[in-house]
Amino acid sequence: MSLAIIGMPGDRPLAPRVTRFTAQFWDALAEGRFLVTRCKACHQKSFPPQAHCKSCLGCDIDWIELGGRGRLYSATRVHAGPARFAAALPYSVGIVDLDDGVRLATRLLGNAGPEHLDQPVQLVVTRYQDGPLFAAELVAPDASIP
Amino acid sequence: MPLLGSADPIAIVGAAATPVGRLAPRRGEPTEQLEHEVLAEVVLRALDDAGIGNRDVGSAVFTLPPANTLQLGFATFMCARLGLRCTGQVAEVVEMGITGGLAFDQAAADVSLGHADFALALGVSFQSAMPAADAMEGSIRVVGDVDFQSPFGLTPISWYAFDAARYLHDTGASREDLAAIAVKSRQHAAHNELAQFGDPLTVDDVLNARPIVEPLGLFDVPAIADGAICLVLARESTARATGKAFVTVRGRGFYHEGFHQVGDVPGDITAFPAARRATDAAMDRAGIQLADLDLAEIYAPCTITEVLVSEALDICPRGQGGAAARDGETAIGGHLPLNTSGGCLARGHPPSLTALYGLLELRQQLLHTAGPRQVNDARLGLHLCELGNYNAALAHVVEGPQ
Ligand SMILES: [Zn+2]
Numbered sequence: 260m261s262l263a264i265i266g267m268p269g270d271r272p273l274a275p276r277v278t279r280f281t282a283q284f285w286d287a288l289a290e291g292r293f294l295v296t297r298c299k300a301c302h303q304k305s306f307p308p309q310a311h312c313k314s315c316l317g318c319d320i321d322w323i324e325l326g327g328r329g330r331l332y333s334a335t336r337v338h339a340g341p342a343r344f345a346a347a348l349p350y351s352v353g354i355v356d357l358d359d360g361v362r363l364a365t366r367l368l369g370n371a372g373p374e375h376l377d378q379p380v381q382l383v384v385t386r387y388q389d390g391p392l393f394a395a396e397l398v399a400p401d402a403s404i405p
Numbered sequence: 406m407p408l409l410g411s412a413d414p415i416a417i418v419g420a421a422a423t424p425v426g427r428l429a430p431r432r433g434e435p436t437e438q439l440e441h442e443v444l445a446e447v448v449l450r451a452l453d454d455a456g457i458g459n460r461d462v463g464s465a466v467f468t469l470p471p472a473n474t475l476q477l478g479f480a481t482f483m484c485a486r487l488g489l490r491c492t493g494q495v496a497e498v499v500e501m502g503i504t505g506g507l508a509f510d511q512a513a514a515d516v517s518l519g520h521a522d523f524a525l526a527l528g529v530s531f532q533s534a535m536p537a538a539d540a541m542e543g544s545i546r547v548v549g550d551v552d553f554q555s556p557f558g559l560t561p562i563s564w565y566a567f568d569a570a571r572y573l574h575d576t577g578a579s580r581e582d583l584a585a586i587a588v589k590s591r592q593h594a595a596h597n598e599l600a601q602f603g604d605p606l607t608v609d610d611v612l613n614a615r616p617i618v619e620p621l622g623l624f625d626v627p628a629i630a631d632g633a634i635c636l637v638l639a640r641e642s643t644a645r646a647t648g649k650a651f652v653t654v655r656g657r658g659f660y661h662e663g664f665h666q667v668g669d670v671p672g673d674i675t676a677f678p679a680a681r682r683a684t685d686a687a688m689d690r691a692g693i694q695l696a697d698l699d700l701a702e703i704y705a706p707c708t709i710t711e712v713l714v715s716e717a718l719d720i721c722p723r724g725q726g727g728a729a730a731r732d733g734e735t736a737i738g739g740h741l742p743l744n745t746s747g748g749c750l751a752r753g754h755p756p757s758l759t760a761l762y763g764l765l766e767l768r769q770q771l772l773h774t775a776g777p778r779q780v781n782d783a784r785l786g787l788h789l790c791e792l793g794n795y796n797a798a799l800a801h802v803v804e805g806p807q
Pocket residue numbers: 298299300301302303312313314315316317
């Protein structure tokens with residue numbers, strides 16, 4: 260399933276470095292697919308993706324695509340941030356528990372905050388001029404039914 | 406092999422520190438003092454306190470100066486100025502909030518192993534001249550995966566905000582409960598000559614302050630601060646020969662859960678199991694239980710942090726950490742006073758030095774030299790510092806003179 264792609268103004272405030280390995284994640288993300296790595300031996304998922312399993316150190320891994328649906332585990336609105344994020348203040352960030360059992364930290368769109376914990380969220384791709392990032396946005400209760 | 410908690414345990418035989426606050430030259434103003442000048446004065450006072458000279462020191466373990474410190478190679482630079490000739494080690498150590506505790510641990514290990522008779526755990530931190538927005542340019546790279554978390558602008562205290570939001574959501578506790586920690590911290594700091602903020606604060610002051618990282622406001626989070634501190638360590642047998650009063654380390658524990666900030670496996674981020682494991686290990690080594698402690702000095706940069714640590718250690722029940730502060734249970738005179746120095750919020754928080762200031766507070770309390778903030782008959786204290794979002798913790802149990 261494909262994530263919604265949302266256009267953002269300007270460049271990413273801080274651009275991730277991309278390696279030969281992590282390019283597989285960022286290239287898929289640019290097309291709306293959110294990938295994590297999974298160990299073929301013990302099925303441990305890893306995010307951020309990595310070339311070996313952090314549980315058994317096995318190097319035989321798969322890339323699997325997640326649906327991007329989850330719940331907001333925690334959230335804050337940042338009112339004092341680094342200089343490069345000054346134009347975005349205040350901005351929201353959160354911890355998202357994906358339905359696939361993976362936890363991640365990310366930007367929250369739509370001014371979500373501490374009052375929205377446990378509400379359903381959906382990962383989206385944020386397309387900046389210099390490349391993609393991901394973010395999460397609250398899912399309206401009625402929109403959660405396909 | 407003699408180690409911490411052994412028959413010849415580690416003693417703190419001398420100490421000195423500057424008040425926490427603004428020491429760094431302000432931009433556009435004349436330079437009063439630089440880092441090495443301030444620290445040299447502190448070391449001379451600490452050696453005098455221990456009754457020893459520079460040639461008695463065999464190890465000098467410095468906290469790594471912050472990134473804006475121009476003088477690099479700081480450890481040997483300082484040793485040269487102080488005339489130290491070391492047989493154990495000269496080093497700068499660092500790992501986020503545990504840095505001061507790590508300097509203490511390495512100095513302790515050196516005297517315990519016989520590499521030195523006296524070892525210094527010391528450091529200086531000038532950060533106040535740097536605007537917070539510039540400092541956070543660096544700190545966002547410390548507290549997250551630079552490629553997969555930092556691009557979202559996750560500041561160090563945003564992790565504590567995550568703790569606070571989840572804690573308030575899960576327990577039904579309120580921002581007023583968190584504010585009780587800030588109010589109590591100021592009350593303690595009012596009697597600490599080393600404190601950055603000794604003025605009283607009300608719950609309303611805390612609640613009405615501008616938001617920093619919701620639900621935390623200005624007085625729920627630490628201010629930027631400078632400091633300089635030096636502790637002098639020796640084996641107990643060596644300390645006894647100095648004829649000076651000293652305190653001893655009776656137990657030590659450490660645990661890292663294996664996460665860097667928030668891991669990819671869902672779980673309760675407010676539970677702080679590493680704090681519990683490290684503390685239990687230190688208390689086991691010391692042969693004591695929580696009820697034996699007379700006070701604890703814990704690394705708690707934000708109001709929520711002290712709440713969560715006090716609950717993780719079973720000092721108070723889940724959801725009651727703020728209420729325990731408000732009711733005086735964790736205040737001086739209460740059941741188990743926490744952060745009698747005023748802690749990070751009021752004594753002040755130069756992050757790399759905070760653990761050393763915490764150990765200094767235990768020493769003062771256990772030597773019964775804490776003045777108006779003295780905990781009556783204090784004999785056993787716990788020190789706890791952390792890194793990450795308490796993903797790792799380092800605990801020491803310290804005992805006063807027999
Ligand atoms: Zn595996």
